[in-house]
Amino acid sequence: MSSFTALFKKEIQLELRRKHTLAGILMFVLSTVFVCYLSFQNIESTKTWGALLWITGVFTAFNAMQKAFASESNGTQLYLYSLTHPRYVILSKALYNALLVALLNLISVFFFMLFFGMEVLATADIIQFLVGLLLGSTGLGLALTFVAGLAFKSGTGVGLVAILGFPVIIPLLITMVRHTTFALEGMSYLQNSLNLVVLFVLNIVSLALAFILFPYLWRE
Amino acid sequence: MKLWLKIICISLLLYAGVSSLYHPMTPGGLSVSASELHPGRNDFTFTGYGSHFNDAMSSLQVFVTSDTSGVYCAEVLQVVDNAHVIVSVFLPDTLSSNNLGFFANNDLDGTMFVESPLGSEGFTFVKGTANDLCEYKITNSEQQFFGFPFQPIIMESIRNLMWHVPMWFTMFALMIFSFAFSIRALGKNGGAVIAEYDLKASASAGTGLLFCVLGLITGSVWARFTWGAWWTNDPQLNGAMVVFMVYVAYFILRKSTPDEDKRARLSAIFNIFAFVLMVVLLMVMPRFTEGLHPGKSGNPAFSKYDLDSSLRSVFYPACFGFILLGYWLFTLNLRMKKIEIEHETTH
Amino acid sequence: MKQLIKIIPLCLFLLLSANLFAQDGMEEYFYESGKIKVVVAVVAIVLIGLFVYIFSLEKRLKKIEGKR
Numbered sequence: 001m002s003s004f005t006a007l008f009k010k011e012i013q014l015e016l017r018r019k020h021t022l023a024g025i026l027m028f029v030l031s032t033v034f035v036c037y038l039s040f041q042n043i044e045s046t047k048t049w050g051a052l053l054w055i056t057g058v059f060t061a062f063n064a065m066q067k068a069f070a071s072e073s074n075g076t077q078l079y080l081y082s083l084t085h086p087r088y089v090i091l092s093k094a095l096y097n098a099l100l101v102a103l104l105n106l107i108s109v110f111f112f113m114l115f116f117g118m119e120v121l122a123t124a125d126i127i128q129f130l131v132g133l134l135l136g137s138t139g140l141g142l143a144l145t146f147v148a149g150l151a152f153k154s155g156t157g158v159g160l161v162a163i164l165g166f167p168v169i170i171p172l173l174i175t176m177v178r179h180t181t182f183a184l185e186g187m188s189y190l191q192n193s194l195n196l197v198v199l200f201v202l203n204i205v206s207l208a209l210a211f212i213l214f215p216y217l218w219r220e
Numbered sequence: 221m222k223l224w225l226k227i228i229c230i231s232l233l234l235y236a237g238v239s240s241l242y243h244p245m246t247p248g249g250l251s252v253s254a255s256e257l258h259p260g261r262n263d264f265t266f267t268g269y270g271s272h273f274n275d276a277m278s279s280l281q282v283f284v285t286s287d288t289s290g291v292y293c294a295e296v297l298q299v300v301d302n303a304h305v306i307v308s309v310f311l312p313d314t315l316s317s318n319n320l321g322f323f324a325n326n327d328l329d330g331t332m333f334v335e336s337p338l339g340s341e342g343f344t345f346v347k348g349t350a351n352d353l354c355e356y357k358i359t360n361s362e363q364q365f366f367g368f369p370f371q372p373i374i375m376e377s378i379r380n381l382m383w384h385v386p387m388w389f390t391m392f393a394l395m396i397f398s399f400a401f402s403i404r405a406l407g408k409n410g411g412a413v414i415a416e417y418d419l420k421a422s423a424s425a426g427t428g429l430l431f432c433v434l435g436l437i438t439g440s441v442w443a444r445f446t447w448g449a450w451w452t453n454d455p456q457l458n459g460a461m462v463v464f465m466v467y468v469a470y471f472i473l474r475k476s477t478p479d480e481d482k483r484a485r486l487s488a489i490f491n492i493f494a495f496v497l498m499v500v501l502l503m504v505m506p507r508f509t510e511g512l513h514p515g516k517s518g519n520p521a522f523s524k525y526d527l528d529s530s531l532r533s534v535f536y537p538a539c540f541g542f543i544l545l546g547y548w549l550f551t552l553n554l555r556m557k558k559i560e561i562e563h564e565t566t567h
Numbered sequence: 568m569k570q571l572i573k574i575i576p577l578c579l580f581l582l583l584s585a586n587l588f589a590q591d592g593m594e595e596y597f598y599e600s601g602k603i604k605v606v607v608a609v610v611a612i613v614l615i616g617l618f619v620y621i622f623s624l625e626k627r628l629k630k631i632e633g634k635r
Contacts, residue, residue, distance in 0.1 A: 154477040167466040
């Protein structure tokens with residue numbers, strides 16, 4: 001357990017040290033929202049709002065994952081990992097990335113509210129929307145971390161994450177877009193709860209698969 | 221593959237192929253010519269499909285029902301030919317509801333039924349209005365005439381059941397093989413054994429992908445002439461497209477990893493991921509959502525009401541035959557890959 | 568590169584001809600005779616697909632036998 005927390009802390013420290021990667025992703029979010037603002041000026045329908053939010057969210061996640069395993073080619077990292085079980089490696093990386101994507105998506109929601117105002121959200125059930133957003137983002141982070149690991153190990157470069165990752169996240173994408181649209185329109189908890197349950201289950205399935213399969217990936 | 225398996229495969233496919241094309245359809249009601257009904261006398265033409273109005277003229281009976289309570293016999297004015305009959309029905313002022321059904325019955329064809337959304341003017345609707353004056357007979361057509369069931373929009377294309385659905389069953393079977401080989405590839409510690417299982421996984425996934433493509437194309441063609449569009453927003457269709465994309469991604473991953481040991485491990489891992497995803501997309505998600513594709517509300521394949529016994533007698537052999545064919549193509553693919561590798565290393 | 572150049576006009580023609588499918592002529596051809604022709608089309612697709620696959624296997628085999 002202590003090695004897990006140590007690895008987790010290491011991830012955070014590395015990210016804080018190299019702030020430019022995080023800043024790059026935030027710039028991406030800001031510029032995307034700004035371009036949307038320039039084209040739309042004013043969003044009337046909640047569906048458009050939800051769609052734009054998830055377009056930004058998915059590509060932010062992909063962006064963040066490109067750098068996920070970038071630091072691994074350094075020799076010292078491998079020495080660190082030889083001290084711990086690879087399960088802790090993937091657990092720490094996956095959870096870190098899940099939280100990172102969730103945070104980035106919250107920030108993008110904030111930017112959206114800043115530029116487009118809160119009128120569109122008048123009918124929305126905010127708590128439900130935020131819960132769905134968080135579950136969807138963590139799901140993206142978990143699934144894409146694993147795919148990024150695969151892509152890193154194959155050694156061909158960054159394009160592979162998108163090719164492998166996109167089909168993998170589609171069930172997640174379908175469910176979370178549906179949930180967000182309904183939550184923004186103000187559907188009650190009960191009617192929408194099935195979507196939440198599916199999101200949660202997909203999260204667990206992604207984490208379980210990554211947990212089981214990663215040691216095979218990491219064998220050197 | 222053993223010769224007797226090949227013979228079984230060929231004979232099953234021949235039987236399914238011939239039977240699916242030549243097995244007769246049960247006669248059914250196609251349409252009625254009236255666009256609306258009103259109280260009093262109504263004349264219209266009842267069109268049947270595969271019916272024998274002329275041949276069984278003596279036992280012909282046409283009647284109109286309103287819900288299940290009101291039955292109104294129609295008088296046969298003229299039997300034009302085997303498929304068309306002009307009738308006249310007298311309807312009172314009050315009917316049970318707007319839920320009208322048109323029936324035709326004769327000894328050769330059993331009961332044919334048309335449910336037509338007609339306008340009805342001048343009626344008052346009182347639920348439960350009954351009419352006892354008409355003596356009518358409803359027989360189960362399937363008992364008299366062992367043909368494929370007739371559905372108004374699908375009509376003859378129900379024969380596609382033997383050609384489109386087995387594609388998916390075969391793909392599923394081959395992907396299960398691929399999944400099993402991938403798991404074995406991860407388990408063993410010997411290099412040659414891993415390569416062997418990895419090759420088998422890749423060969424079965426390739427053949428499965430072929431059947432996936434065939435299933436998608438045949439499904440799209442069938443959908444165009446049944447539902448009117450080449451593609452609809454249905455969870456099973458979207459799921460099938462995603463499964464296709466996932467396995468293509470599997471092959472892209474294999475192509476982009478030059479090192480053999482790494483390739484074996486990575487593709488085995490991705491195959492496991494892809495298989496779980498396929499099960500989620502094709503078996504789990506459709507149960508939770510609505511769509512046009514048949515067999516929802518609990519079972520994404522078929523509920524026992526969907527599959528008639530006459531269909532089953534051809535469908536199960538067809539499925540089994542196509543699965544055997546899929547396995548046969550997999551063995552051919554595997555042998556080809558082995559020869560190609562052998563050839564590459566010696567030249 | 569050459570193959571890419573060959574594919575682009577094909578794609579353009581396919582896209583252009585796609586709106587022809589909206590015409591009634593094609594629908595009538597398939598709808599008459601109770602849509603049996605839809606079944607024929609599906610069977611043809613399945614058989615053609617399988618034969619294309621078998622021919623590709625034969626071509627790969629021939630390439631190797633030729634090199635020996």
